[in-house]
Structures are given as structure tokens and as C-alpha cells.
Amino acid sequence: MGDSSHESESAAEFPPEKRLEAPNIRLIDAGIATIPDMETLRECVAYENTHQNRTQILRRLEWRAEELRDNEG
Numbered sequence: 001m002g003d004s005s006h007e008s009e010s011a012a013e014f015p016p017e018k019r020l021e022a023p024n025i026r027l028i029d030a031g032i033a034t035i036p037d038m039e040t041l042r043e044c045v046a047y048e049n050t051h052q053n054r055t056q057i058l059r060r061l062e063w064r065a066e067e068l069r070d071n072e073g
Contacts, residue, residue: 016047020057032060041065 019031035041045061048054 016044017051019044020048020052028057029060032057032064035061035064035068038065038068041068 014031014034019035020028022028022031032044035044041061041064045058048057048061
């Protein structure tokens with residue numbers, strides 16, 4: 001498991017709007033790939049549902065959730 005204080009700092013430094021409103025898909029992919037925990041991921045899903053609701057981005061967030069779950073076990 002990671003250092004939770006470091007993870008919360010990372011989430012605060014890169015809120016959902018920075019992760020998901022990048023100017024190109026490569027930066028959005030990087031923002032999603034660096035989501036450190038399920039709480040941050042849920043915030044990103046909520047943000048995407050509220051602001052853009054892009055199916056492709058929501059699918060990528062779902063894949064990241066699967067990766068995080070796999071890493072927990």
C-alpha cells in the first residue's frame with residue numbers, strides 16, 4: 001500500500017478537472033493512469049458524469065478501477 005498522505009496530496013494537486021480536461025487524449029490518459037486510489041477515481045467519475053459524460057473517458061476510468069482493484073488484492 002502507498003503512503004496515504006502522499007496520495008491525498010497527489011489527488012489535491014491533480015483534481016478531476018485537471019486530469020480530465022487536458023487538451024489532448026494522451027494527457028487525459030496519463031491523468032487517468034496516475035489516479036492513485038478509488039476515492040480519487042470516484043471523484044473523477046462524478047466529475048466526468050456531471051461535466052462531459054464522454055463514454056470513452058468513462059470506459060478508461062472503468063479500466064483504471066479494475067487495475068486498482070487488482071492491485072489491492
